Amino acid sequence: MTATARASTAIDTVLLDIEGTTIPVSFVHETLFPYARAAMPALLAQRAGDPAVRAAVADIAELAPGVPPLAQLNEWMDQDAKIGPLKALQGLAWAEGYRSGALQAPLFADVLPALRRWRAAGLRLAVYSSGSEAAQRLIYGHTTEGDAAGLFDGFYDLRIGGKRAADSYRAILAETGWTPGRTLFLSDIVAELDAAAQAGLHTCQLVRAEDGTIAGTTHPAAATLDDVSRLFALPAV
Numbered sequence: 001m002t003a004t005a006r007a008s009t010a011i012d013t014v015l016l017d018i019e020g021t022t023i024p025v026s027f028v029h030e031t032l033f034p035y036a037r038a039a040m041p042a043l044l045a046q047r048a049g050d051p052a053v054r055a056a057v058a059d060i061a062e063l064a065p066g067v068p069p070l071a072q073l074n075e076w077m078d079q080d081a082k083i084g085p086l087k088a089l090q091g092l093a094w095a096e097g098y099r100s101g102a103l104q105a106p107l108f109a110d111v112l113p114a115l116r117r118w119r120a121a122g123l124r125l126a127v128y129s130s131g132s133e134a135a136q137r138l139i140y141g142h143t144t145e146g147d148a149a150g151l152f153d154g155f156y157d158l159r160i161g162g163k164r165a166a167d168s169y170r171a172i173l174a175e176t177g178w179t180p181g182r183t184l185f186l187s188d189i190v191a192e193l194d195a196a197a198q199a200g201l202h203t204c205q206l207v208r209a210e211d212g213t214i215a216g217t218t219h220p221a222a223a224t225l226d227d228v229s230r231l232f233a234l235p236a237v
């Protein structure tokens with residue numbers, strides 16, 4: 001693996017992480033996660049008949065037999081566990097926050113202009129996050145700069161597998177038919193980039209000053225999506 005981008009490579013698809021890549025870690029950890037934690041007891045009690053809640057509770061019972069669902073969810077939230085039923089229920093909790101206007105997602109300032117430019121130039125854009133597909137559509141549908149969800153062609157979540165496993169990226173490639181050598185994965189987390197690189201994708205680490213991201217040494221690094229444009233010869237300002 002090399003930390004030098006191959007600028008001559010014709011990238012046609014950009015797959016993006018969310019937290020720490022397009023949206024500050026602080027928004028997820030200091031706004032979204034506490035909002036979901038506070039909403040969880042009422043969500044379980046008042047919407048127990050909702051098929052999505054029932055399915056998540058059934059998944060919890062299978063993963064943690066005999067543990068009360070709320071206790072298990074609190075433990076997972078304490079651990080920041082990336083696990084399907086927690087992510088599904090967090091997404092349901094956030095839906096109400098976005099609907100009421102209590103939640104609005106702050107994109108890093110460079111994100112929307114770059115995504116619009118890339119998209120206008122014909123690049124395919126997709127999201128891969130541990131947050132549920134519904135939560136991904138919500139966060140991009142309710143940014144402080146308006147609805148940006150339409151910029152993306154695909155949304156991939158834990159259904160495909162965890163972000164630190166190379167097989168997850170292989171599964172996305174198998175499902176979409178994308179060419180790995182023309183696909184660029186952007187994330188702030190080196191373990192995720194390592195997994196994507198193992199599957200043959202190009203990688204670039206977003207090292208966000210606001211998040212205090214620690215730069216690795218094994219992937220090209222960029223402070224903004226404009227830097228990504230320069231490193232990978234994507235349409236730039």
Ligand SMILES: CSCCC(=O)C(=O)COP(=O)(O)O
Pocket residue numbers: 017018019028032082087090128129130131132135136139163
């Ligand atoms: C859909 S925004 C919330 C993201 C989330 O729940 C999370 O755990 C962060 O995951 P990511 O894979 O984007 O780092």
Ligand SMILES: [Mg+2]
Pocket residue numbers: 017018019020021187188189
């Ligand atoms: Mg991230």
